[in-house]
Amino acid sequence: MADQVNASPADGVGALAERLAALRANGDSRIIGLTGSVAAGKTTLARQLSKRLVPDLSVETVSTDGFLFPNAILEPQGLLMRKGFPETYDRDGFINALVHVRQGQADFPAHSHQIYDIDPALTRTIHLPDVLILEGLGFESPSRPDRTGGEPDVLVYLDAAEADLEAWYVERFVGFWNAARTDTASFYAQWLHMSEPELRAFAKTVWDGVNLPNLRDHIHPLRDHADIVVRKDSAHTVEIVADRMS
Template identity: 40%
Template sequence: MRKAHPLSLDDADLARLRGVGERLDLNEVEEVYLPLSRLLSYYVEGASHLHRLTSGFLGERPDRTPFVIGIAGSVAVGKSTTARILRELLARWPNTPRVDLVTTDGFLLPNAELERRGILHRKGFPESYDQRALLRFVAQVKGGADVVRAPVYSHLTYDIVPGESTVVHRPDVLIVEGLNVLQPPRVRADGRLSLALSDFFDFSVYVHAPVDLIRRWYVDRFLRLRQTAFSDPESYFHRYASLSDEQAQETAMNIWRSINEPNLRENVETTQGRATLVLTKGPDHAVHRVRLRKL
């Protein structure tokens, strides 16, 4: 499906792009992600052509409109790695040289505000995000604004970084990655539907795996992080670094059962049917099945 397009990533690139504990290899990139990036490049080209025709019909100046891709999935399923790889590959196709990636983590409410609202324990649930700011950001990018800024989230301090921002400058493609990016519109108090983030997407990907596999991957990742991110004294989770294997596993399972699994079942997994394409992973963390919603 990639029509002999050469794979331009190497092992060093994969080491930089893959997440903790993931077993992504070049063969999977060549068989799954490179063809997918080619398909996406066709979608970008087609959307651009349609936009030019529509602008001509309306007598408007045909400025290029960024193509927006949403990537959703559970914690620990590998959606961030999928987003990073697609960004890397898409940027190497001639018609999409400028590809930006923004995660919705930056639009989480600051910890102080979550504590004020009494929902710090529900971090990652839909209500823990500044939805208006997220919608405004994507709308501005989609609308062709020259410069748009997104807040920055630190996984080390587990909070928004004051005064820092990611700058997006008229990209060819914007990838928006996060747990809840495919949430349906909410019903407002007056009975009307609110605007949904997915209303701005030209294409969306859901990274799927059975819940029991994701649970195992989450616990395995938690155990590995004791020797890496958790070991930093500045880390919000530094208190977990000295846990024994048994203690760490019990802690990870408690966090999973109380936060991540309820959010997955109630808010994330339910959006799978809204995706344009679903990547299903097997026990080896590799993609075993690809389902595409045909035009």
């Protein structure tokens, strides 16, 4: 199975897909955790990996955002602007979903960027595939040497320079803001009164005050414990820079 990914030496996504396929073929590395900073491109990388692994393997991708507590729980505790920090995740729900999907199937909730909240209508029932990619935040350092049923078999960390991450975050924020012009129900519609320079300045304050501290204090430390570390440069080219499962 791994041989059919056909990655060239310069193809970082293909190399990672090939490595994951080999791990799956040689053992029970079925559930892959993919983490890294907000705006690092985890969703895009998960989608690219899925395309490389299919059709030789059945693949499902799920965002861990679905395990954020709903706004109705976060807001009274003053945690709404701390989404993505460890205390904003339903760890019990996350663990239970992984345990149950290993047994055959589980329901995975979903978070909507449009309403900036959990949307029950987006819940998916996942039947255990050959490879399940869980991308997002909320992971903890993996157990060693044996993993529990409630954690990924393989943890991949997507690394990038802080300056690039900030730029990508601001551009993503602007993208959601522009989309809100034709969707007044969007969470980002509340900033439509701003000019684009004002919005970019505001997005940078959110990055500096929320996402950067979360990156430095809670997300980045996982890089030293991840099984595989992938580095992305400013041109969005990726390469494997550490493989601790070799």
